[in-house]
Amino acid sequence: MHKEFLMGNEAIALGALAAGVNLVAGYPGTPSTEVLETVAKRCGGRAYVEWSINEKAAMEVAAGAAYAGARAMVTMKQVGLNVASDPLMSLEYIGVKGGMVVLVADDPGPISSQTEQDTRTFGMFSKVPVFDPSSVSDAYEMIQEAFEVSEKYGTPVIFRATTRVDHGYEALEVRDAEEYKVCKPEGFVKDPSRWVIFPKLSVKNHALIEKRNEGLSDVFSEYPRNVIRWEKGIASEAQGEKKMEARCENGSEAGCKKGIATHGANYGYVLDSVGGLKLRVLRVATPFPFPEKLALEFLSGLEEVLCVEELDPVIERALTYVCGKYGLSVKIRGKKTGDLPLSGENTPEIVAAAIARFLQDGGAGELADKDASIGNATAGGIAEMKLPEPPALPVRPPVLCAGCPHRASFYAVKMAMKGRKTIYCGDIGCYTLGNAQPLDMCDTCLCMGAGIGIAQGVYHTEPDTKCFAFVGDSTFFASGITETINAFYNQAEMTLVILDNSTTAMTGHQPHPGTGRTVMGQVVEKVSMEKVLRAIGLTVVETVDPLDYKLSVETVKRVAEEPGVKAIIFRSPCIALTKPSGRSIVNLEKCIACGKCIRELGCPALVLGEDGKKAKIDTSLCTGCTLCEQICPVGAISGGSKNDTQTVEKTMAETNERKAFEEKKAEQGGKKDE
Amino acid sequence: MSKNIILCGVGGQGTILASRLIASAAMKKNLPIKTAETIGMAQRGGSVFSHLRMGEGANSPMIAKGEADLIIAFEPGEAVRQLPFLKKGGAVVVSSRPVMPVSAMIGKSVYDASAMITYLKEQVEHLTIVDADQAAQELHSSKTLNVVLLGAAIRSGELGLDASEIEEAMKERVPEKFWDLNLRSLAWSK
Ligand code: SF4
Numbered sequence: 001m002h003k004e005f006l007m008g009n010e011a012i013a014l015g016a017l018a019a020g021v022n023l024v025a026g027y028p029g030t031p032s033t034e035v036l037e038t039v040a041k042r043c044g045g046r047a048y049v050e051w052s053i054n055e056k057a058a059m060e061v062a063a064g065a066a067y068a069g070a071r072a073m074v075t076m077k078q079v080g081l082n083v084a085s086d087p088l089m090s091l092e093y094i095g096v097k098g099g100m101v102v103l104v105a106d107d108p109g110p111i112s113s114q115t116e117q118d119t120r121t122f123g124m125f126s127k128v129p130v131f132d133p134s135s136v137s138d139a140y141e142m143i144q145e146a147f148e149v150s151e152k153y154g155t156p157v158i159f160r161a162t163t164r165v166d167h168g169y170e171a172l173e174v175r176d177a178e179e180y181k182v183c184k185p186e187g188f189v190k191d192p193s194r195w196v197i198f199p200k201l202s203v204k205n206h207a208l209i210e211k212r213n214e215g216l217s218d219v220f221s222e223y224p225r226n227v228i229r230w231e232k233g234i235a236s237e238a239q240g241e242k243k244m245e246a247r248c249e250n251g252s253e254a255g256c257k258k259g260i261a262t263h264g265a266n267y268g269y270v271l272d273s274v275g276g277l278k279l280r281v282l283r284v285a286t287p288f289p290f291p292e293k294l295a296l297e298f299l300s301g302l303e304e305v306l307c308v309e310e311l312d313p314v315i316e317r318a319l320t321y322v323c324g325k326y327g328l329s330v331k332i333r334g335k336k337t338g339d340l341p342l343s344g345e346n347t348p349e350i351v352a353a354a355i356a357r358f359l360q361d362g363g364a365g366e367l368a369d370k371d372a373s374i375g376n377a378t379a380g381g382i383a384e385m386k387l388p389e390p391p392a393l394p395v396r397p398p399v400l401c402a403g404c405p406h407r408a409s410f411y412a413v414k415m416a417m418k419g420r421k422t423i424y425c426g427d428i429g430c431y432t433l434g435n436a437q438p439l440d441m442c443d444t445c446l447c448m449g450a451g452i453g454i455a456q457g458v459y460h461t462e463p464d465t466k467c468f469a470f471v472g473d474s475t476f477f478a479s480g481i482t483e484t485i486n487a488f489y490n491q492a493e494m495t496l497v498i499l500d501n502s503t504t505a506m507t508g509h510q511p512h513p514g515t516g517r518t519v520m521g522q523v524v525e526k527v528s529m530e531k532v533l534r535a536i537g538l539t540v541v542e543t544v545d546p547l548d549y550k551l552s553v554e555t556v557k558r559v560a561e562e563p564g565v566k567a568i569i570f571r572s573p574c575i576a577l578t579k580p581s582g583r584s585i586v587n588l589e590k591c592i593a594c595g596k597c598i599r600e601l602g603c604p605a606l607v608l609g610e611d612g613k614k615a616k617i618d619t620s621l622c623t624g625c626t627l628c629e630q631i632c633p634v635g636a637i638s639g640g641s642k643n644d645t646q647t648v649e650k651t652m653a654e655t656n657e658r659k660a661f662e663e664k665k666a667e668q669g670g671k672k673d674e
Numbered sequence: 675m676s677k678n679i680i681l682c683g684v685g686g687q688g689t690i691l692a693s694r695l696i697a698s699a700a701m702k703k704n705l706p707i708k709t710a711e712t713i714g715m716a717q718r719g720g721s722v723f724s725h726l727r728m729g730e731g732a733n734s735p736m737i738a739k740g741e742a743d744l745i746i747a748f749e750p751g752e753a754v755r756q757l758p759f760l761k762k763g764g765a766v767v768v769s770s771r772p773v774m775p776v777s778a779m780i781g782k783s784v785y786d787a788s789a790m791i792t793y794l795k796e797q798v799e800h801l802t803i804v805d806a807d808q809a810a811q812e813l814h815s816s817k818t819l820n821v822v823l824l825g826a827a828i829r830s831g832e833l834g835l836d837a838s839e840i841e842e843a844m845k846e847r848v849p850e851k852f853w854d855l856n857l858r859s860l861a862w863s864k
C-alpha cells in the first residue's frame with residue numbers, strides 16, 4: 001500500500017486495476033473521462049484499453065470480454081448510457097462470466113450535460129445492480145467489491161458516481177502493483193443455450209433475475225457500506241467501517257424519532273451537518289436491489305424520515321414502498337414532499353437547511369432545547385453572513401477559446417448565408433458554444449448526432465429553408481454516419497458541416513478514428529471522413545481551412561446551392577494541440593474604432609483599449625489565428641499567421657511515428673502487390 | 675488544524691495548479707485533504723472554483739457558505755461571487771486584474787471591476803489585493819499569477835502552510851528551469 005492524492009476517477013481506475021481488470025472500453029464524457037485515461041496510463045500492460053467509437057460499441061466490446069471470462073469495465077457519462085442501453089438491457093438477460101462493471105458518471109446540476117437523468121433509476125429499469133459511492137476513498141474500495149459481486153452473481157453491475165466523487169480529490173492509501181489481483185480469463189466456451197438470446201431463454205432468465213435480485217436485497221442488507229449510524233458526534237469516523245461497530249458506537253437509540261436516509265456525495269454533506277444531533281442516519285450504497293431488511297431496521301421506532309437525495313427520489317420511493325409493504329407508520333419526506341429541491345445539484349447549505357427545517361417542525365419536541373445547537377451545526381454559517389447586495393457580477397457563460405477554428409467556421413457560414421432563410425442545427429461538443437452571442441449559430445442542440453437528423457426533418461417540412469447541420473469530428477464518427485446515410489437515402493437537401501479539429505476537444509482531447517492514434521499510443525490507419533462521405537454517395541465533399549476567411553465564405557456559398565446532401569469539412573486543429581503562430585496586434589493609427597472585430601467575432605482576446613473605443617488584443621490569449629485581421633475593414637490588425645505555418649510541436653513526435661507507419665504500410669502494400 | 679480554502683477565477687487562469695500545490699504540501703505534512711474542482715465546459719472561460727478542505731473532520735470536499743477560512747481569487751468579480759462562502763473574520767487574497775467577459779465586450783452585459791474592489795474593501799477586513807500587472811512587469815512573466823497569489827496567501831497566515839512547504843511541493847510539479855521564476859513569484863509582494 002502507498003499513499004496518493006487522487007481524483008475520484010483516478011481512484012476508480014486504480015481500484016479496477018487492483019481488481020485485476022483485463023479490458024476497459026469507453027467513450028469520453030464529462031465527468032467520466034479520466035477513468036479510462038488513468039487505466040491506460042497506469043495499467044502497465046495488464047489491461048487492454050480502448051476508446052470505442054461510441055458507448056454502444058464499448059458496451060459490446062466489454063460484454064464480449066466478460067463472456068470470455070475476463071474482468072471488463074465500460075465507462076461513459078449518464079447520457080452515454082442511453083446510447084449503450086440497447087446492449088445493456090439484453091445483456092442483463094444473458095449475464096456474464098467474468099466480472100463486468102458498467103461505470104456511469106451522473107452529472108447533477110447538470111454541469112456539462114443535456115439531462116439530469118439518474119442512473120440508479122436506470123438500474124431498476126434494466127434490473128442491473130447499482131453501486132453508489134460517497135467519496136473518493138469509498139469509490140476505490142467499492143469498485144473492487146463491485147467486480148466481486150458481478151462475477152459471483154454472473155450479472156453486469158452499474159457503478160454510478162456523481163461529479164463530486166468523480167472530480168473530487170483525496171489523499172488515500174492504494175495498493176501497489178504487486179498487490180493487484182491477477183485474473184486469467186478462461187476463454188469463451190460455446191454454449192448456445194447460454195449466449196444466444198431467444199424468447200424462451202428470456203422468459204426463463206427474467207424469472208431468475210427477479211429471484212436473484214430478491215436474494216441480492218438480503219445480501220446488500222449485510223453489505224458493510226449500507227450502514228445505519230446512530231449519530232453522536234462521530235462524523236469523522238472512517239466511512240465504510242463495519243456496520244456493527246458503527247451501530248454499537250452509541251447504544252442510546254431510545255428516544256430517537258427522526259432519521260435521515262441518504263446516498264452518494266450527499267452522505268458527506270449530511271455527516272458534516274448532523275454532528276452532535278440525535279438522529280439516525282441510513283446510507284444507501286446499493287440503491288438497487290434496495291437493502292430492504294436494513295431499511296426495516298433503520299425505520300423501526302422512527303416517526304419521520306428525511307431522504308436527502310440528488311436527482312431522482314429513489315430512496316424516498318423505496319422507503320415509502322417498504323412502509324406500505326410492512327404497514328409501518330413512518331412519514332417519509334424528501335423531494336416529493338417539497339423538503340428538497342426537485343432538480344439541480346445539492347450543496348452543503350441546501351442539505352443543512354433541509355435538515356434544520358426537518359428537525360424544527362412538528363414532533364421535534366425533545367429537540368426544542370437543542371435549537372441553538374441545531375442552528376450552529378447546520379445553517380449557522382449562513383445566518384452569520386449578512387452581506388449587502390454586491391455590484392452586478394460579471395456574466396460568464398463558457399465561450400469558444402481565443403483562436404478557436406470553430407469561430408471562423410461559424411462566422412464564414414453566417415456571412416455566406418446572410419439574408420437567407422436558414423436553420424443551423426448544432427450538436428454536442430465545444431462547438432455547441434457557437435450558440436453564444438455574437439455568433440448565434442446554433443439553433444438546435446439535442447444529443448449526439450441529432451443535428452443531422454433534425455436538419456432533415458426541417459427540410460421535409462420546409463423545403464425552402466437552407467438546412468445546415470454542424471457536427472464535430474468525434475461526434476461524426478460516434479453517431480453522424482448513419483444519420484448521413486439516412487439523409488442521402490431519403491433524398492433530403494442539406495449541408496453537412498463537419499468541424500474537424502482533429503480531436504475530441506470538449507472532454508480533454510481524446511483521439512478518435514480520424515486521428516489515427518489510439519489511447520494506448522499506437523499509430524493506426526486514419527479513417528478518412530472524405531472517403532466515408534463519398535462512399536455513402538455524396539458527390540460534393542469539400543475540405544477547407546476555416547482560417548482562410550474568403551475561401552471559406554465562397555465555398556459555403558457555392559456548396560449550399562448544390563442539390564441533395566453535400567458536405568463541407570472545415571479542417572483546422574484545436575488550439576490546444578498547436579503552438580500559437582504569433583500574436584496579432586492592432587495598429588492604433590489605422591484602427592477607426594468601428595468595433596466590428598469585437599462585436600462580430602466575440603473572441604475573448606479582443607477587448608476595448610484604454611481609450612474605450614479602439615480595439616486591443618490581449619496577447620496572453622491571442623493565438624494569431626488572423627480571423628480578425630481578415631475581417632477588419634481597414635486592415636488595422638496584423639502579426640498573426642495562419643495555422644499552415646504553425647509549429648505543431650506537441651504532435652511532432654507523432655508526425656515522425658506516422659511517417660514510419662505510412663512507410664511500413666507502403667512497404668507491406670508493395671509486397672502484397674508483387 | 676483544519677482549514678477550508680476556496681480558489682476561484684476564470685477558466686484557464688491556473689486555479690487548478692495552485693490547488694494541486696496546496697494539496698501536495700498538505701499531504702507531505704500528513705494532513706488529510708479533500709478537494710473538489712470545476713472540470714468540463716465551464717473551463718472554457720467560465721467561472722471556476724476549487725474547494726479544499728485540509729485537516730481532520732471533513733466528510734466531503736465541499737465547503738458550506740460562511741465556512742471558508744480563506745478565499746484566493748484570481749479575479750475581482752469572482753472574489754465577490756464567492757464571498758458568501760467566507761466565514762466571519764476570514765481572509766481574502768485577490769488579484770486586481772479583471773478578466774472582461776465577452777458578453778461585456780459586445781455590450782450584452784456590464785462589468786465594473788473597480789466596483790468589485792471597492793465592495794471587497796468594504797466587506798473584508800483581512801484583505802490582500804495583489805497588483806497582478808505590477809507583478810507581471812517585475813517578474814517578466816504573467817504566467818505565475820497563481821504562485822504570486824499563493825505567496826500572498828501564505829503571508830495572510832490563513833493558508834495553514836508555510837513558504838518552504840509550498841516550495842517543496844512546487845519543485846515536484848514544475849520543471850527545474852522554472853523553479854527560479856516560481857520562487858521569485860512566491861516571494862513577490864509590493
Ligand atoms: S488573431 Fe484575432 S481572432 Fe484570432 S485569436 Fe487573436 S485576437 Fe482572436
Ligand code: SF4
Nearest residue numbers: 591592594595597632
Ligand atoms: S475592425 Fe479594425 S478598425 Fe474596426 S475596431 Fe477592429 S481593429 Fe479597429
